Amino acid sequence: MSLPNRKQSDELEQVPVVKKTDSDGLSLNAWKIIAVVVLGPLMTQMDSTVVNVSLSTIRHEFQSSIASTQWIISGYLLALALMLPLNGWLVDRLGAKKLYLGCFSAFTFASLFCGAARTINELIGARIIQGMAGGLLVPLTQMMMAKVAGKHMARAIGYAAVPVLLAPILGPVLAGVILKYASWSWLFYINLPVGVLAVSMAAFILPTDEVIAKKIPFDFLGFLLISPGLACFLYGFEQASHDKGFTFLIAGLILLFAFAWHANKHKTNALINIDLFKNRIFTTATITQFFANGIMYAGQFLIPLYLTTGCGLTAERAGWLLAPMGIGMLCVYPFMGFLTDKFGCRAITCGGVFFNFLGTLPFLWMANNYFLPTIALFCLFLRGIGQGATGIPVLSAAYASVPKNQLGFAATAMNIVQRLGGPIATTVIAIVMSLSAKYLPVTGSRAFLIPFVALLGFQLLVLSSALFLPLHMSPNSKDIS
Secondary structure, three states, rough: OOOEEEEEHHOOOOOOOOOOOOOOOOOHHHHHHHHHHHHHHHHHHHHHHHHHHEEEEHHHHHOOOOHHHHHHHHHHHHHHHHHOOOHHHHHHOHHHHHHHHHHHHHHHHHHHHHHHHHHHHEEEEEEEEHHHHHHHHHHHHHHHHHHHHHHHHHHHHHHHHHHHHHHHHHHHHHHHHHHOOOOOOOHOOOOHHHHHHHHHHHHHHHOOOOOOOOOOOHHHHHHHHHHHHHHHHHHHHHHHHOOOOHHHHHHHHEEEEEEEHHHHHHHHHHOOHHHHOOOOOHHHHHHOOOOHHHHHHHHHHHHHHHHHOOOOOHHHHHHHHHHHHHHHHHHHHHHHHHHHHHHHHHHHHHHHHEEEHHHHHHHHHHHHHOHHHHHHHHHHHHHHHHHHOHHHHHHHHHHHOOOHHHHHHHHHHHHHHHHHHHHHHHHHHHHHHHHHHOOOOOOHHHHHHHHHHHHHHHEEEEEEEHHOOOOOOHHHHHHHO
């Protein structure tokens, strides 16, 4: 979970300390609030994982191509990333409770629209709405936890991280069971009772907060440049593999260059503070996190398709096979703080990428020969360990390299770039799959050989970037030049 940005931290300073009454240092009311707000990331993370297993089913239902189907994931992830900068500005004007209720309600209604979709374009559109709402739920959750937890924030985050860790375990299994007994629409309809319950609880339990009198300006021009710029670039990039969409690609590049010029001119008032990237360690960590996030979502897109389409497994069996990856993350996550302190962020990150690489490598052999469930289970467990060992050391290096008064800017910049890794890497893998199917006369599992090579290539990019991370970092030891 990311750090609060500067807009949120201004608000936190004005919040009175919650009275502590229990032995853990947190009041019963504080635990109630934490229990309610954690439903936000639980719902969004679960929704992300259940959709991955159902991609093959949805693709056959709508008779759509892989390139089109991948936008069910990429559109969601892109909207998730681009809504992040709006969080602090909206909280300033609406208050955290109103915004949380609005976002959770929008996410729930979007789930209804997803289940009711009758074309692939309708489903992608509903998923984008889901991503827009979900992109605000996670930072809102952290901010409201910080209000009631105070100095006990570490304890609160420890509990709030559980949904993030359990979702990769429970999500694929739940998806498999639903697809065995019902249609894919119920993957989204199950969000409705959870959403209604969560919104009702939030309305009664969450405290009403006052809107801050001092309004912090928002970089609307930067947002209007980067949002359509990234959307046009990704869409044009994907369409260019079919010899079309070049207009979107060029328009996206122009808008992104315009945003870079705008950000360089306005510095700290821009959506992303470009001066942060003059810090070599911060830049290296951000690039590493970008690729790490990319291989996570690209793998979640590719491997379920390989199991269901390439190997002919049922969605239920594929869901059970995918569970060990979440278990691997759960096993390694609690030890990351200790291991990073002892061995340093470079060693742990490189070790995590190495485990991820080892867990992916056997899929090349299985794609070209025959599928072995036992080997796949072990490989996915290794991938989970590797993925869990990558993120925390990188984030530690990034934030330790930035002065304390720049942490808000760093959190915003880091999260935007990090979350863009998912849709970009997923789009690249989808393009590779389309080109592979077009030019190579292979079917079944062998059609996934080249895409797995591309996934391994992404992992080598993570490793090459991680090698430039510092061995050890002292907190806030480096200033931005």
